[in-house]
Amino acid sequence: MLPIPIRRPYEVERLPQTRLTALLSLLLRASDLLVLAVAAIVAHKLRFGGASMSIEFERAIARALLFTLVILGPSSTYRGWRAKDWPRHMLRLFVLWTAVFIAGVLYVAVLKVPGVTSRLWWGYWFVGAVAGSCALRLVCLCVNRWAHAHGHEVFRAVIVGRPETASRIAIGLRSTLAAETTLLGWFSVDENAAPSMSGLQHLGSVNALRHYVESQGVRQVWLSPGEADSHWTTQVLDALKHSTADIKYVPSLAGDAIFSGSVETLSGMPVINLRSSPLDGEAQVIKGIEDRVLALLILVLILPVMAVIAVGVKLSSPGPVLFRQKRHGLDCMPIEVWKFRSMRVHQETAGAVTQATRHDSRVTRFGRFLRRTSLDELPQFFNVLQGTMSIVGPRPHAIAHNDYYKSVVQNYMQRHRMKPGITGWAQVNGLRGETDTVEKMAKRVEYDLYYMQNWSVLFDLRIIGMTLVKGFLSKAAY
Known part of the structure; x- marks a missing residue:
């Protein structure tokens, strides 16, 4: 690994x-x-x-x-x-x-x-x-x-713990991050806990946490169980394994800081990042500038090529030039990804997306050339300018595939803590095309998470360079 x-x-x-x-x-x-x-x-x-x-x-x-x-x-x-x-x-x-x-x-x-x-x-x-x-x-x-x-750049947060620990975190958040954080309430690790706390709404037991985080767009979960409640930490992590929310652990004792996560301080309290965003605000801005500048320069160079491809797609079979498909973007928000159409127009079964396979009859002859050379993905540079994708990042998968793989591949949904990319670390290492086994998808996720943890502008430029050298042609892309 x-x-x-x-x-x-x-x-x-x-x-x-x-x-x-x-x-x-x-x-x-x-x-x-x-x-x-x-x-x-x-x-x-x-x-x-x-x-x-x-x-x-x-x-x-x-x-x-x-x-x-x-x-x-x-x-x-x-x-x-x-x-x-x-x-x-x-x-x-x-x-x-x-x-x-x-x-x-x-x-x-x-x-x-x-x-x-x-x-x-x-x-x-x-x-x-x-x-x-x-x-x-x-x-x-x-x-x-x-x-x-006006509600811009404000994190929605909840607290998980006992009344005394939840109150301690709430005081710290309100005194330190009041402007940046909207504290929605707290979840108790004890089902028999008092349902109310002064100035802090009780949202139920930890069993209701997963649904609330997903439905309310919660970005931060602050976790601080008592000394006898350590088992709740595992339960919370398991409940939020498909969520992209940051999870911050406030230990009850300084000696509890035995995890391998990074540590912050909040009003004098140690806060351990059990899970945090791979890109902080400054890195997001830098990567956003990098994406748009490079995408604009690349589009100026490839527009003539895209015009020729558009004509080829139109002549290859009846239908639109562009294929649009819903995918999951940053924080699992749905986005529309654009590609040159490489298949004949057909109707998929509701809720199902069939991956292209070798000798797939749906793929046109010209479309097979586009897919083998990755030229079908050139319109995604417009997605980059739009801000829904990056040039380098985890490749976006069909929503139906995400719904399946998140249950069988560990940490699968953590790929969505970063914008999806046109190319990625997995792709330049040969992990492209059909993922007909769970092991292939798990390996792709492993490379994606490695990239996210080691992101830098130089790493992005290295991947772009590797894509130019060997990333366009692939025998695994049908």
């Missing part, structure tokens, strides 16, 4: 970002550099009037940009903006900007760099950079609060 790396048990991470805060973070990183450069130019005009800027000043600005990347880049000033943390956040930002300018001044002083010793210029520049940076974060705070107030 392929090893699936797991983070160290006591590795403390920040609580996950939403896609909005991740996007704001990336924009803020670029904006800080722009503000720094603009502040330097404005300061030069205030100090020296209309005089042109010498090369020494330009070099000082370039050094400051480098110092900013080194000092501000790794800091927490780009992750989350909550009103109650605002004074502390601004103080930290002031200290970091001070460190940037001290580094710049020391460089000039120690190396005796001529031409940039004007104290007024440095002073104007510092004030402008700090003021501009603070203003940017105020804008981000307002955008974040407006989005949360």
Whole structure:
């Protein structure tokens, strides 16, 4: 089996970002550099009037940009903006900007760099950079609060535990993640538990958890049974094995932290990720940008080829050029996947989808060429631009196949914690075409989960490169 790396048990991470805060973070990183450069130019005009800027000043600005990347880049000033943390956040930002300018001044002083010793210029520049940076974060705070107030990027969450542990988690969520989380209520691990708790709705026993999570679109399940209730953890994981919800375990004792999941903190409580999203908010944004940029470039290159294929499909047999089929996308949401039609128009039995097999009479001669070369999947680049698919990711299967395989292949539905892809790690390793045995599907899922746990932009580019070299032709694609 392929090893699936797991983070160290006591590795403390920040609580996950939403896609909005991740996007704001990336924009803020670029904006800080722009503000720094603009502040330097404005300061030069205030100090020296209309005089042109010498090369020494330009070099000082370039050094400051480098110092900013080194000092501000790794800091927490780009992750989350909550009103109650605002004074502390601004103080930290002031200290970091001070460190940037001290580094710049020391460089000039120690190396005796001529031409940039004007104290007024440095002073104007510092004030402008700090003021501009603070203003940017105020804008981000307002955008974040407006989005949360209108229900955007808000996680729906439930708690599983006993009244005392559920109350502890609820207090932590409301004090730390109130804007990002809508707490729907709690499920008791004891069927005889008190049905009510101050300010927190009781949603029933743990037996009702699975249906509620699926019907209400719950994104996070916070689990904290008592010391005598450890068996409920297994029951909850089993009940949610087909769900893509994150599961977070809050141990009753510090000694309980014996799992191999990553660890966060919530209002001082250790939180173990029994299952978490393979891509946090920042990674989602980066992968989304990667997908759309590459898809746009690829579509510009292949549009003539797609036009020729469209004509070929139309001439091969009566029917539409494109074949549209419902598949499961991110978080098991239904999406419509587009392909060039490779079969003759036919009627499937209701609720059934028959995979193409060798010498399948439904496949046209031209369609067999398209399927063997994967050219039938080129319209899916429009799915990528639409945002329902990625270029690289687990291949989407028919919904009827998902309903079957989720019961016979372990962790099958966890593939849907990421957008489906046109190509994937499984496909470039030869796992394409018909899956006529459960073992073949299990192997494909194994490769998909490995990719999800090890995602990076370089890994995506590697898979795209392997697809170009050997991924188009396959004897297993009928």
